[in-house]
Amino acid sequence: EDKVVQSPLSLVVHEGDTVTLNCSYEVTNFRSLLWYKQEKKAPTFLFMLTSSGIEKKSGRLSSILDKKELFSILNITATQTGDSAVYLCAFAGNYKLTFGKGTLLTVNP
Amino acid sequence: KAGVTQTPRYLIKTRGQQVTLSCSPISGHRSVSWYQQTPGQGLQFLFEYFSETQRNKGNFPGRFSGRQFSNSRSEMNVSTLELGDSALYLCASSIRLGPYEQYFGPGTRLTVT
Numbered sequence: 628e629d630k631v632v633q634s635p636l637s638l639v640v641h642e643g644d645t646v647t648l649n650c651s652y653e654v655t656n657f658r659s660l661l662w663y664k665q666e667k668k669a670p671t672f673l674f675m676l677t678s679s680g681i682e683k684k685s686g687r688l689s690s691i692l693d694k695k696e697l698f699s700i701l702n703i704t705a706t707q708t709g710d711s712a713v714y715l716c717a718f719a720g721n722y723k724l725t726f727g728k729g730t731l732l733t734v735n736p
Numbered sequence: 737k738a739g740v741t742q743t744p745r746y747l748i749k750t751r752g753q754q755v756t757l758s759c760s761p762i763s764g765h766r767s768v769s770w771y772q773q774t775p776g777q778g779l780q781f782l783f784e785y786f787s788e789t790q791r792n793k794g795n796f797p798g799r800f801s802g803r804q805f806s807n808s809r810s811e812m813n814v815s816t817l818e819l820g821d822s823a824l825y826l827c828a829s830s831i832r833l834g835p836y837e838q839y840f841g842p843g844t845r846l847t848v849t
Binding site: 658659661663668669670671672675715717719720721722723724725726727728729 | 739740769778779780781784791792794824826834835836837838839840841842843
């Protein structure tokens with residue numbers, strides 16, 4: 628069965644810190660890996676990665692995929708309190724997205 | 737462009753009742769997927785509709801069903817509610833069929849008492 632594991636489960640940092648969130652997967656028929664940010668309700672789309680070794684960036688957030696080692700990381704630099712959220716990674720397989728349980732990030736002022 | 741909308745936002749039902757949730761996708765999106773989110777299990781795929789047909793289904797009992805209309809709006813129905821059905825139900829829309837970039841609605845919080 629397809630599996631997506633995120634670590635750590637939760638993380639508390641101070642504003643200005645840099646964080647790295649991890650996502651590893653054991654899946655068949657890999658198509659892509661997606662990252663979402665969930666604050667109160669709706670997960671909001673961050674990145675979709677399909678190729679190994681190519682970094683995607685959006686402001687202070689960046690992500691990279693390693694298809695050989697089956698993992699992805701999400702980096703957030705110069706964290707702000709507004710970055711506090713649950714970060715979800717999801718693997719896109721044959722027909723559905725399989726989500727990890729998420730990493731709860733808390734950024735304190 | 738307006739985002740994905742879901743109604744109602746909150747719902748309280750009792751065991752044995754049935755419930756219908758509604759989802760309107762982003763304009764131009766033809767695929768609607770439904771997910772159940774609980775603290776223990778996380779986000780789990782229920783099913784996906786495209787062009788009014790259920791195309792894919794997750795591992796949920798037959799009490800969970802849905803449909804899609806010609807304007808791509810979708811409804812999800814849960815019959816004979818159980819306490820364990822209490823969850824946040826999210827729908828997500830996408831331009832194309834399959835596990836691609838999906839955009840989520842705010843969800844419907846269902847509480848079964």
